[in-house]
Amino acid sequence: MLTILDQVSLQVSHGERIAIIGASGAGKSTLLGLLAGLDLPTSGKVWLAGNELTALDEDGRAALRADEVGFVFQSFHLIPSLTALENVMLPLELANHDQPMEAAKTALGSVGLAERSGHYPRQLSGGEKQRVAIARAYVVQPTVLFADEPTGNLDQQTGETVIEILFRMNREYGTTLVLVSHDLVLAKRCDRIIQMDVGRIRVTPQTDAGADR
């Protein structure tokens, strides 16, 4: 059996911003998946917002995600057959929100895409797609936002715009932010950096978070 993560102990406080960095194959995404309850560890326990994820079944974890978690992916993962607005409406609809369309429109407006709500993902640029993904992540006002290389597919300038939005929304909603990135500059803007190396947490470099706050 292949050990991907080993002896990982990590606590993230409410409202905290942490960055997980490390080389390819270090186990960053695996850790993210475990923290979000997308996968289960073979041993050990994971708590999310006071719930023991490792004690929940698949559907229990899904329900917890619906209530507490938002996601932003490197490849955006928008549903191609749905418009920007419909993609943002999706989590609201799953949570039986009363007015999914109104809330989704507001969220799209807050990432500056009110004008593009009727466009399909293929009609949007990479940065726009990621902004739709951020709107989708924040629209349910999650307790924790997991972002997996959110700027990995974007040019530097677009990446920065996206990061600004991500951090702004973190401030506005007080959301805990768990960020996986290669980008040390981006990581340094977080409160804490977790460096992964071959499945273990190594040193924790200093951040510039004070300045950002």
Place this chain on the structure above:
Amino acid sequence: MKALALAWRLLIRDWKSGELTVLGIALVIAVTSLTAVAFLTDRVGHAVELRAAESLAADLRLGSSQPIPAEYIDMAERAGLKTASMIVMPSVVFEDERSTLSAVSAVSGGYPLRGKLKTADQLLAPATETSDIPARGEAWASTRLLARLGADTGSVIRVGKAEFRITKVLDFRPDQGWRFVDLAPTLLINMADLESTTLIQPGSRVSYRNLFAGPREIIASFKPELEALLSAGEQLRDIVDTDPQMRSATERSGRFLNLASLVSVLLAAVAVAMAARRYAIRHRDRIALLKCLGSQQRFILRLNLLQLLMLTIVGAAIGIMLGFIAQQGLAWIASELIAQDLPAAGASPVLLGLMTALFILCGFALPDLIQMGKTPVLRVLRHDVGPPPMRYGLSYIAGAVAVLALLQWMVRDIKLVLGIAAGTVGSFAILGLAGWLLVKATGRFRGMAGVAWRYGLANLNRRGRESVIQVVAFGLGLMVLMLLTLVRNDLMETWRDSLPSDAPNQFMINIQPHEVPEMQKYLASQNMQVPEFAPLVRARMTTINGQDVSQITFEDPQGERWAKRESNLSFGDNIQTGNKLTEGQWWEAGTENYEVSVEVNFGQELGINIGDELGFDIAGEPVSAKVTSFRTVEWDTFKPNFFMFFSAATLKDYPASYITALYADADDDRKVLELMRQFPSVTVIDLESSLAQVRDVMDKASMAVQTVFLFTLFAGLAVLWAAVQSSLDERSFESAILRTLGASRARVLAGVVVEFLAIGFLAGLLASIGASLAAWHLAVNVYELEYQFSPMLWLTGPMLGMLFVGSSGLLATWRVVTHSPLSVLRGI
């Protein structure tokens, strides 16, 4: 060379990785079903032909009033054909004091070359098949002959100067016609005894026949060779010239078989198109990578074409092999149902299999693969970059051309191909439009029930175009499936109903006018059906619009034959039951005008039009009448029908005999026998055996269609499979996103099930509409049957749709939601 090797390696890798499974299997099913159908229809078609050949007792029959030159027979034997001779002449047969006119038929060994004689040991005893002919000094007599003579087996009869012992009752001979030349009751003797009768004298009316039979290819090449040698009085007939009833039955059975294979072609093509689209979408990355690594557009295109060619060859080879094996199995199953062994299959289905694979792949997979080749190299960096959007109009045209070409190549009946094509295009357009409207309409039900319902229907609506495509694809699949089951059964039943079990089986001719009321009285006294009696006047056509028919060059050789033959004319005030006017007007009852209504095909063969004047010679007197209408005749009703039917004024003053047809069941045998005794001059022809022959042909045809349906079912399943597979990637992806966003497995599953059920319902509804329209078209325009509305069709469509699509959707998506969402997201 580099492209060839790479294409082959990639193809093998794709197959191993399962990327080609759906496409490959769809192709193999297509070829298998088509070739199996083709092999089987080839054999069954040949069997039907053989059956039809039985009514000639041969594949080819040469008739002449002069002895047939021995060189013809030598030529046939040299070519490897079987031959037999037959000499038929009218002669009075004596038994003690009684005598009657008989058609004495002397036959040589081997007669009949096609079909079997049936004989019984005594009158009314059960008949059995035999391969013998009467031995020397013996004769086999028909029931009618024995009834007229009051004789039975064991009696000794005299024919000319020879005496014969009746050893068998001749119950059936395959070539017994019901035309007037064949009407005298038969006495069958051995050819070797003919000389001793001394019946053949100068001036006696003798008809010489020579029969030929053998493999199709030899017959096909022998026929024109023989035709080139024939002199004026010699007439060669093959099965195409046989009775109109048999011809119509054979044609219809051929059409039914073709219909079945057409459906397989369409279904398989749809399956291949869906699989190819999925393959193309999934392989854009590879193309981008190949380009990134320095491959040129031209090389990529060559690579794709080579892969397609390899797929064609491999798919066709496997399909043809499986088709042949499957057909052997089918033929074995069918051998229980078919009394005789099926003839061996020809090689033409092999070519058909290869062509099918090529046509289907070029028409339905090539456009997508070419498009895939246009994937920009940028895709290696930006995953969302794809080839320019497909111009589906063009790809549909390619598909349509491929299907039309293939259909035409298979069916060789442009009218049928165009009819089916028009039906399909029309169905697509209507299905597409109706599907779009229905999909839009379901949006209104979105808020009706729980979240799953809402999400499923919302999904259906949000995927607007995709939903319509699926509805149309499934709808078409279901439509053809229903066409083949419900509609086919309906058509078959309507068709068989047009040949009711109480169709007349006793044909009576030579009834003198004074005998008509007596016969009616006799039939009524025996509690038998009293049919209508039609007057019959024998005449020879002499002129068309005043021009001598012997001077007219007929465009249709059949027309020339008709014109030179003696015609049977009838007259009356009303159109006969089962006849329909196609042009012109029927005369007023009691009109004094000389008018004639002509059967429409007969009219075409003679090249005549409304208003033409037809002249006849009736017993030396000239008569002419104006063509005032054309009509169709249902030949397979077995009622007396006429090519030319006149107003009463034209013919009523000429000597006529009457003709009628009635149904007598098996218990009425003695009553019919008694009727023959009471009215000895009336000729009674037992059509029962001829009817059984026609029914047999129809049974074989329907059995063939049913077995053929088995393959179409496989093709239909391939379509469903391909359709579900084609949306699988998208569904895995969406399911993963939904579950990441917090949807439970049950909710994702329920949403998808609602969506599939809705698609199935809409597809079924559309299939019912389409199948009903097609059924109406096939019934009315192709098979000329009466259309019957089928409520089952409307119930079955949506039910089947929900069952098929719902369960397939559930099965396919079950796998999708059991994957961990993380693994799915990472796999993308």
